[in-house]
Amino acid sequence: MAELIGFIGLGALGAPIATNLLAAGYPLLVHNRTAAKADGLVARGAGRADRSVDAVRPGGIVVTLLWDDASVEEVVARDGFLDALGPGGVHVSMSTISPAGSRRLAAMHAERGCLFVEAPVFGRPEAAVARQLWIACAGPAAAKARVRPILEAMGAAGVFDFGEEVGAATTVKLVGNFMIGAAARSLAEGLAAAEANGCDPEAVVAMLTTTLFPAPIYQSYGRLLVEKTVVMNAGQADIGRKDLGLFRAMAAEAGAPTPMADFISGASGPRR
Amino acid sequence: MAELIGFIGLGALGAPIATNLLAAGYPLLVHNRTAAKADGLVARGAGRADRSVDAVRPGGIVVTLLWDDASVEEVVARDGFLDALGPGGVHVSMSTISPAGSRRLAAMHAERGCLFVEAPVFGRPEAAVARQLWIACAGPAAAKARVRPILEAMGAAGVFDFGEEVGAATTVKLVGNFMIGAAARSLAEGLAAAEANGCDPEAVVAMLTTTLFPAPIYQSYGRLLVEKTVVMNAGQADIGRKDLGLFRAMAAEAGAPTPMADFISGASGPRR
Structure with a gap:
């Protein structure tokens, strides 16, 4: 029972x-x-x-x-x-x-x-x-x-x-979410550049997500970008902001620099 | 024959x-x-x-x-x-x-x-x-x-x-190399923050590279970071710089913004 x-x-x-x-x-x-x-x-x-x-x-x-x-x-x-x-x-x-x-x-x-x-x-x-x-x-x-x-x-x-030691698993969670954010940003930027250069984004995603980046975040976000159906709802955007803030605060307390997380959280690039 | x-x-x-x-x-x-x-x-x-x-x-x-x-x-x-x-x-x-x-x-x-x-x-x-x-x-x-x-x-x-149309494959190559650079930077930053917070980097890499990021770049670079044997020789660093420059130039010609690539190429973070 x-x-x-x-x-x-x-x-x-x-x-x-x-x-x-x-x-x-x-x-x-x-x-x-x-x-x-x-x-x-x-x-x-x-x-x-x-x-x-x-x-x-x-x-x-x-x-x-x-x-x-x-x-x-x-x-x-x-x-x-x-x-x-x-x-x-x-x-x-x-x-x-x-x-x-x-x-x-x-x-x-x-x-x-x-x-x-x-x-x-x-x-x-x-x-x-x-x-x-x-x-x-x-x-x-x-x-x-x-x-x-x-x-x-x-x-x-x-x-x-x-x-x-409590704290280790939440740390890993924040690190993972930061890395997801960085991966999504790089994919969006790379794909937009490829498309501007006349590449078929679907073919680009098909290659990259089966070779260099066969990972769920690249595959699922790549599909959304190709379909131009990236609708990040307010809730998801809030989660991203909250978790990135937690990652930066955690690293700052431990004295670890986070230039890339700082960049992502402040970046004015396309937030699709 | x-x-x-x-x-x-x-x-x-x-x-x-x-x-x-x-x-x-x-x-x-x-x-x-x-x-x-x-x-x-x-x-x-x-x-x-x-x-x-x-x-x-x-x-x-x-x-x-x-x-x-x-x-x-x-x-x-x-x-x-x-x-x-x-x-x-x-x-x-x-x-x-x-x-x-x-x-x-x-x-x-x-x-x-x-x-x-x-x-x-x-x-x-x-x-x-x-x-x-x-x-x-x-x-x-x-x-x-x-x-x-x-x-x-x-x-x-x-x-x-x-x-x-020649140009499409070289574009994909530059996009891929930019994304590799972004992935490596985010992994190095995330792992350093985790370690500063008392996490065992080997356990962090073991989890992240079998779940969220089961991709060659994360796995191989993660192993190097854990072993603290990241020795990027001059040749590899030159290739990274050259290819990032080519990516930014290509995108600029096509009118696509590259805030993250700009950040990475100018960032003063740990270049291990």
């Missing part, structure tokens, strides 16, 4: 991940600030938690997939969340937040005997549906061992363990 | 490519400005051409793999090269040169009834040995059909046809 999981944050990525957990046989207690977003999961058998703390069970497992540092800290601080989770309870934090914020949260949990595992996730909602997510994780070994089958049931094609 | 091929330019990439042709049974006439670089191929059965024009046969096929626009134009202009090649002769130009220069060369060849195929090549010398090169080509259809088996015998894992 799979154990009950609390799941807080049913956004574009949270909803399909929670759906995967339900499909894998995990009983869920779900909560979302906008309650209507829980309706679909409740209709499929999940229990509804009216407040975030209502998704928490003593010694249990609760997953959060929220917007930023502040929103995770707010959930943790509200309504006696940590008291409800209690000793031995595990909070799996999947939001893309700052490594420093993740370390602060881990310390708050440790004070109450709760366990904090950071497990940021790479993948768009379609990848969750296709069970092609990649999850990086860091935190106490025993807690990671307990949640690993759950991470896999969420739709992970791979779970990558970055050790016991 | 495979036909005789003239091969001019036995540098780091030219030598293993010519060796592959010899191994595939093509009789070769080889020439290099520094004659000693031909010794190994001559020892394996290639004929030695004292002057570049001596590698050319009427109506035959001659390959050049040289440094830049000027060096290709110089070979073509010297000692009656085009007269020696004559009507129906095919010049396969594999150097990374400007699309404009390639078009000029094509016009010079057409005036004499010679055929000009541009066939710039992606791959390091190790890739030539491993027969994992990728070649882009453009030029007259009949000439391309004649040289295609030769391009394959050079060690190409893939030959990509960009049409009859």
Whole structure:
């Protein structure tokens, strides 16, 4: 019998991940600030938690997939969340937040005997549906061992363990998102130059993404550029800006220069 | 019986490519400005051409793999090269040169009834040995059909046809090299930030290059960064600078902005 999981944050990525957990046989207690977003999961058998703390069970497992540092800290601080989770309870934090914020949260949990595992996730909602997510994780070994089958049931094609020190997995997530941004920018710029020089962009993308760059970001973004259907919605643009800001802040705190990230975040080039 | 091929330019990439042709049974006439670089191929059965024009046969096929626009134009202009090649002769130009220069060369060849195929090549010398090169080509259809088996015998894992208009394949080569430069810069910057934040760079590279970025450039450069053995020799740095300059010039001529390439070429970040 799979154990009950609390799941807080049913956004574009949270909803399909929670759906995967339900499909894998995990009983869920779900909560979302906008309650209507829980309706679909409740209709499929999940229990509804009216407040975030209502998704928490003593010694249990609760997953959060929220917007930023502040929103995770707010959930943790509200309504006696940590008291409800209690000793031995595990909070799996999947939001893309700052490594420093993740370390602060881990310390708050440790004070109450709760366990904090950071497990940021790479993948768009379609990848969750296709069970092609990649999850990086860091935190106490025993807690990671307990949640690993759950991470896999969420739709992970791979779970990558970055050790016991919280902050490492969120760092990798921010590095990856920065590199995605750089790759997308270089592809857009290169393809525009090729097209201006009379090349068929479809043929260029077909060659480059099967030879030098056979990677999902180049392939999917290349297809969008060729089809001229790159519509970055406001939400996606916000995520890109937020994560690039987190990457630069993290590197600055550690004394690592980020000239390229600085350039990308300030660049006035075509933001398609 | 495979036909005789003239091969001019036995540098780091030219030598293993010519060796592959010899191994595939093509009789070769080889020439290099520094004659000693031909010794190994001559020892394996290639004929030695004292002057570049001596590698050319009427109506035959001659390959050049040289440094830049000027060096290709110089070979073509010297000692009656085009007269020696004559009507129906095919010049396969594999150097990374400007699309404009390639078009000029094509016009010079057409005036004499010679055929000009541009066939710039992606791959390091190790890739030539491993027969994992990728070649882009453009030029007259009949000439391309004649040289295609030769391009394959050079060690190409893939030959990509960009049409009859010369300039398209060199454009793709410059776009690809710019994107390689951007990818390498972003990986170096991201990895340095991760390491400064206490992540094990080997684990970061292992995750990123098997998930988001399973591409040769990220994998090979990532390995070098992890081993701290990135020694970009002067020759490689020169190639990077030259090709980035060609990319920017090509885009500028076509009216396409290149903010990221401008940034990379002027950036003072860590050039390892």
